[in-house]
Amino acid sequence: MQTFDPESPGDVPVALVTGVAGQDGMFVSRLLLQRGWRVVGTIRPGSRSVDRMRPYLAGVEVVEHDQRDVEGFAAILRRFRPRSIYNLAGFSAVQASWKAATEVMLTNSVAVVEMLEEVVRFRDEAGFAPRFVQASSAEMFGPETYGMLTEGVAHDPRTPYAVSKSAAHYAVNAYRDRHEVFGCGVIMFNHESPFRGRQFIAGRIARLAAEVAQGLPTRLTLGALDVERDWGAASDVAAALVAALDHDTPSDYVVATGESHTLRDMLRVAFAAVGRDDALDHVDLQPAMWSTIQASSLLGDSTRARERLDWHPLVDFETLVKGMVETDLRRLGTGVEESADYL
Known part of the structure; x- marks a missing residue:
């Protein structure tokens, strides 16, 4: 677990949660607030989703940020100096991604590469790098899937959404290997809550x-x-996201019920x-x-998360x-x- 001394001035850790007005961002934020973290959450400029989710975001510092604005992201890093980044923002509608393929790729994959670049630059300037978790999707595995899917199963994405998620997932892997970024790809299978958008x-x-x-x-x-x-609860998925960045070693994790x-x-x-x-x-x-x-x-095998993170769906x-x-x-x-x- 990432630790801090609450008695030391200025030592309260900051977490940056992109897409904080989604169900995952909300649950992650609440977990971190309960642990004494300061949470900064981003929403898309002009988004009305935060109005719907505001009752659940008490204590979160909400800032507007376009996921594709790399200079804006760099400014957020330098302003808040987060220890952890939960990248939960992005275009999330699988079928609708065909109507906005370019936007989906820019938002879900190119933006992630630019964020990772900024994390490396920030590390070189500040002397420390925030840990980074990417919200990956089981849709990456594609239509011809059989049996229990693990982290090692090759991707075969067939929609713009799935392609963008696969590219971002592998980008995190690449920056982990090349630049030693503490990056985790959490491969989330379908998960729900009473607070998910009605479009699902x-x-x-x-x-x-x-x-x-x-x-x-x-x-x-x-x-x-x-x-x-493989339908699970968003609250359980949020616990896995936090646990992934608590672990001593970065890795990818399938998060599913089995x-x-x-x-x-x-x-x-x-x-x-x-x-x-x-x-x-x-x-x-x-x-x-x-x-x-x-x-x-789509059926997930979460053995790695269960064994390494002691995570179990509740x-x-x-x-x-x-x-x-x-x-x-x-x-x-x-x-x-x-x-x-x-x-």
């Missing part, structure tokens, strides 16, 4: 169940029901949480929405989905979409 399918399923339970006329359109993913579930399973659990079993009556299928260049199944699939539905029921019942009481 798990959140839409939870909201569907809650709205149906309230008698609202609502429907959901899906491309497929039997897509399998269990797969389908969208059909998620629908069943979500509707069971409100005492119903008629989920499919509220779903419209449009197979054209599903892309064959996305994996039909939230199982059913508890996760039920918790998301229960939070949406509270939102509908109170009319308050976001509240610290929902944590």
Whole structure:
């Protein structure tokens, strides 16, 4: 664990969390604040997501920063002198990445290389280098994946999003080898929470169940029901991100539960949480929405994280989905979409 002396003036460590208004940034920030760190979080200039997440970011110093602004990043390094950087910002929609491929590459991969360059420059000037963790994605493995996926499985990305994430992941590896940057690539499999953006399918399923339970006329359109993913909790993923930078040696880590579930399973659990079993009556299928260049199944082997970081997922699939539905029921019942009481 990275240690500091709280009695020593100026020795309170600073963590820089990019993309702090996302679910991962929020959970990481709260963990670090609980440990006595000072947390500086970045948001995209003009972003409205911070307004939605503000109830959960008490204590975080929020600054606007365009991920592609290398001079701005250099200024942030010199101003705050962080000991750790959690790079969680970026374009995150897999399918939508085809509509903004250049932006995705600049934001998710080129920007990461520039950040690593600035980390090296900062080290040469300041005499120390912040530790760096990159939010990598299981989508990097590509559509032809079989069995349990480990850190050593070769990437076969087939979408702009997956390509950008793979490039950034390997960049961290390269700077770790060439420049001895303490860089970790945490390969995150699907993970959810009640605080994930509604543009993601798990959140839409939870909201569907809650709205149906309230008698609202609502429907959901899906491309497929039997897509399998290794779904975990964002709170567990955040713990792994922090643990990766606490370790004495930098490495890459798969963070996954080791269990797969389908969208059909998620629908069943979500509707069971409100005492119903008629989920499919509220779903419209449009197979054209599903892309064959996305994996039909992704399953992760987190043995390295479990053995080296003593990390273990604490939230199982059913508890996760039920918790998301229960939070949406509270939102509908109170009319308050976001509240610290929902944590």
